[in-house]
Amino acid sequence: PLNHIKTSDVQIQTEYQARWLVYGSKIEFRGDPELDFVRERFKKYEKYCIGMSAFGNNFVMLLADGSLKTYGDDVPEDVLQVEKNPSRKVRTVAIGTLGRYFILFQDGSKKFSVPERFEREVMGQHNKTRNRRITQVSFGVEYDSWVIVHDDGTVVLSKKTPKQLQDTIEVATSEMPKVSWIALSPDREVEFIIFRSCGQSFAKMGSQLKHFYYDCGGPERVRWMQILGGGRAVYGVYDKQD
Numbered sequence: 001p002l003n004h005i006k007t008s009d010v011q012i013q014t015e016y017q018a019r020w021l022v023y024g025s026k027i028e029f030r031g032d033p034e035l036d037f038v039r040e041r042f043k044k045y046e047k048y049c050i051g052m053s054a055f056g057n058n059f060v061m062l063l064a065d066g067s068l069k070t071y072g073d074d075v076p077e078d079v080l081q082v083e084k085n086p087s088r089k090v091r092t093v094a095i096g097t098l099g100r101y102f103i104l105f106q107d108g109s110k111k112f113s114v115p116e117r118f119e120r121e122v123m124g125q126h127n128k129t130r131n132r133r134i135t136q137v138s139f140g141v142e143y144d145s146w147v148i149v150h151d152d153g154t155v156v157l158s159k160k161t162p163k164q165l166q167d168t169i170e171v172a173t174s175e176m177p178k179v180s181w182i183a184l185s186p187d188r189e190v191e192f193i194i195f196r197s198c199g200q201s202f203a204k205m206g207s208q209l210k211h212f213y214y215d216c217g218g219p220e221r222v223r224w225m226q227i228l229g230g231g232r233a234v235y236g237v238y239d240k241q242d
Contacts, residue, residue: 026046026047026237027039027042027046027049027052027234027235027236027237028212028216028234028235028237029232029234030212030215030216030232030233030234030235031208031209031212031228031230031231031232031233032230032232034057035232035234037071038057038059038071041069041071042059042061042069042071045061045063045069048063048064048065049061049062049063049064049236050062050063050064051092051093051136051181051224051236052224052226052234052236053093053094053095053096053137053138053226054095054226054228054234055095055096055097055139055186055228055229056072056074056097056186056228056229057071057072057073057074057228058070058071058072058073058074058075058095059071059072059075059226059234060075060079060083060093060095062090062092062093065086065089066086066089066090066091066106067083067086067089067090068082068083068086068090068093069083070083075095076095076099076101076113078101078103078111078113079093079095079101079103082103082111088105089105089106089107090103090104090105090106091104091105091106091133091134091135092104092134092135092136092137094136094137094138094139095139096138096139096140096146096186097139097141097186098143099113100113100114100115100139100143100146101113101114102114102118102122102137104122104134110122110123114146115143115144115146115158117144117158118144118146118148118158121148121156122134122148132150132151132152132154133150133151134148134149134150134151135149135150135151135180136148136149136180136181136182137149138182138183138184139184139186140160140161140184140185140186140189141184141185141186141187141188141189142160142189144158144159144160145158145160145161145184145189146158146161146184147161147165147169147182147184149179149180149181149182152178153173153176153177153178153179153180153197154173154179155169155172155173155179155182157169161184162189162190162192164190164204165184165190165192165204168192168194168202168204169182169194171202172194172196172202177196177197177200178196178197179194179195179196180195180196180197180224181194181195181223181224181225182194182195183224183225183226183227184227185227185229186227186228186229187229187230188206188227188229190204191204191205191206191209191227192204192205192227193205193213193225193227195222195223195224195225200219201219201222205227206231208231209227209231209233212233212235213225213233213235216235216237217237217238221237221238222235222236222237222238223236223237223238224236
């Protein structure tokens with residue numbers, strides 16, 4: 001049960017993720033009153049959440065004990081099956097448009113439906129990334145548009161990602177602190193946000209998403225974000241009151 005999560009459960013996650021786990025954090029859904037239904041679905045789990053992947057009206061939440069909670073009609077079947085089998089502990093999960101998804105289990109096994117180059121990366125065929133752990137994945141507009149964030153803060157991205165994003169990632173990864181999270185938009189090619197640990201972020205967003213971001217506390221409080229499309233987004237917000 002979630003109310004019995006122990007410190008050892010958190011330590012199963014990578015040290016990199018565990019540093020960012022904050023009990024008592026809250027999740028803000030902005031941009032559409034219909035997202036209130038999603039908020040109610042996830043409300044009792046939010047303080048255990050260490051990340052979320054989403055697009056449109058489809059969501060998957062990763063909890064500190066390695067289990068998943070989902071919402072939506074187009075969540076991939078493999079993700080739904082993992083939710084039904086909480087004994088399979090998840091380290092990283094991502095869903096995207098065009099049937100894309102990626103699940104990394106804590107035992108190192110994987111399930112995915114991804115572009116070919118992405119598959120080569122995650123199967124460890126490249127020496128540069130073989131010994132790194134994947135901590136987060138985000139999918140963009142095109143089928144072959146994606147980014148992978150590793151536990152050492154390095155980022156692998158496809159050639160289909162916009163040049164502005166590529167240039168910004170180059171700046172963000174050129175010095176400390178590490179990149180901790182990247183969100184791509186499912187419907188707007190040049191819309192993204194890159195988070196560094198310790199609060200710094202780099203972003204290219206429309207005025208509405210930017211307003212929501214700062215209304216939720218901006219870089220001092222927002223730990224992660226998912227861009228849903230249509231000017232809507234989800235924000236993982238550190239609540240200093242808790």
